[in-house]
Amino acid sequence: MYMKEEKRHLKKIMKRIAIGLVAxxxxxxxxxxxxxxxxxxxxxxxNKVNSHPxxxxxxYADYGLEELAKQGVGSDDALxxxxxxxxxxxLPITANVDGAxxxxxxxxxxxxxxxxxxxDYHPSTAMxxxxxxxxxxxxxSMVNLTHIGYNQDKQPDTLFHKVTxxxxxxxxxxxxxxxxxxxxxxxxxxxxxHQNTGKTPITTTSAIRLLLDRATNVxxxxxxxxxxxxNSTGDTGYHFFLSDANGKSAVVEYIDHEMKVIxxxxxxxxxxxxxxxxxxxEQNGVGKDxxxxxxxxxxxxxxxxxxxxxxxxxxxxxxxxxxxxxxNENDPYYDCSTQWSAVYNxxxxxxxxxxxxxxxxxxxxxxxxxxxxxxxx
Numbered sequence: 001m002y003m004k005e006e007k008r009h010l011k012k013i014m015k016r017i018a019i020g021l022v023a024x025x026x027x028x029x030x031x032x033x034x035x036x037x038x039x040x041x042x043x044x045x046x047n048k049v050n051s052h053p054x055x056x057x058x059x060y061a062d063y064g065l066e067e068l069a070k071q072g073v074g075s076d077d078a079l080x081x082x083x084x085x086x087x088x089x090x091l092p093i094t095a096n097v098d099g100a101x102x103x104x105x106x107x108x109x110x111x112x113x114x115x116x117x118x119x120d121y122h123p124s125t126a127m128x129x130x131x132x133x134x135x136x137x138x139x140x141s142m143v144n145l146t147h148i149g150y151n152q153d154k155q156p157d158t159l160f161h162k163v164t165x166x167x168x169x170x171x172x173x174x175x176x177x178x179x180x181x182x183x184x185x186x187x188x189x190x191x192x193x194h195q196n197t198g199k200t201p202i203t204t205t206s207a208i209r210l211l212l213d214r215a216t217n218v219x220x221x222x223x224x225x226x227x228x229x230x231n232s233t234g235d236t237g238y239h240f241f242l243s244d245a246n247g248k249s250a251v252v253e254y255i256d257h258e259m260k261v262i263x264x265x266x267x268x269x270x271x272x273x274x275x276x277x278x279x280x281x282e283q284n285g286v287g288k289d290x291x292x293x294x295x296x297x298x299x300x301x302x303x304x305x306x307x308x309x310x311x312x313x314x315x316x317x318x319x320x321x322x323x324x325x326x327x328n329e330n331d332p333y334y335d336c337s338t339q340w341s342a343v344y345n346x347x348x349x350x351x352x353x354x355x356x357x358x359x360x361x362x363x364x365x366x367x368x369x370x371x372x373x374x375x376x377x
Contacts (some may be wrong), residue, residue, distance in 0.1 A: 043162040055127040074201030101186040103241040104272035112347035115182040120319035136213030141175025179216040180245025180346035191237030193254035195229035204233035217244040245346040270303030314341040
């Protein structure tokens with residue numbers, strides 16, 4: 001009898017302990033879900049658009065730009081450290097940015113100001129990122145997730161694999177904000193920059209994030225950049241293409257660690273650039289064949305063309321690694337091609353995107369974040 005009472009008593013204690021443990025686990029999970037609710041919402045609403053693959057993300061969490069802008073990041077390691085601690089809650093990542101690209105601005109016959117951009121690279125995972133920060137401008141930007149470790153075997157298709165993509169706000173390559181300001185980055189390999197003048201340091205892609213969130217036009221963007229010490233991301237140099245809804249455009253380069261700015265003019269309203277410097281006599285770099293194709297297309301009507309014609313010019317200037325390498329499979333550019341072509345209407349705040357050099361389908365977005373796909377031709 002005594003043993004039976006002991007067993008019943010022990011069972012009651014074990015039951016209470018089990019209930020307590022479950023309640024504790026539920027409480028911890030509930031607290032974690034509440035604390036990270038915006039990150040979870042971001043990951044849950046990450047969608048696969050097509051099999052290229054191309055994804056889209058609406059970023060609901062706070063990515064801490066104010067903090068980054070104050071403390072600065074002077075290297076890839078510093079940016080990775082910030083992103084790891086601030087956005088990924090300690091999950092480590094690697095970051096590497098590169099690519100051969102083309103960009104130019106035009107005006108439509110109706111008077112809209114438009115920016116065009118090809119991003120050329122090895123087979124990549126593309127993502128359109130939509131941000132609406134409390135302390136900055138709403139924006140749409142394009143990101144190459146391959147730069148942060150995604151590959152054929154790892155795509156953001158599960159909740160676990162989506163975590164790394166939370167770093168996306170700090171690796172944009174081109175984008176437009178609600179004021180109609182555009183910025184894109186293009187490789188110029190020889191122009192690596194590491195300024196050290198005592199200003200707050202910043203890196204290539206974090207500068208793009210900063211300008212998308214804070215610049216209303218080209219002049220403001222140039223002023224913001226002049227207040228930071230620029231540091232190249234990775235082992236290559238870059239230049240920026242800036243454009244705005246007022247029709248002003250500029251290419252910002254860093255020559256011998258000094259910022260140089262080339263503007264469009266009243267006579268020549270358009271600018272174009274690929275992967276060589278515009279501000280030096282030597283014009284160091286590559287991509288002059290693509291540049292000539294673009295310049296010829298722009299010159300026909302002094303930079304006046306429809307959005308459809310603008311996308312066609314991007315198609316004409318697309319990158320084909322097999323041709324560029326002469327068919328040499330050992331050439332590092334052999335498998336490179338145009339990963340996306342984007343036409344940003346800075347007046348209407350819309351963007352049309354073709355993925356993987358498939359110009360038969362265009363994905364259209366606006367800063368209202370509505371998307372649909374349409375057929376061309």
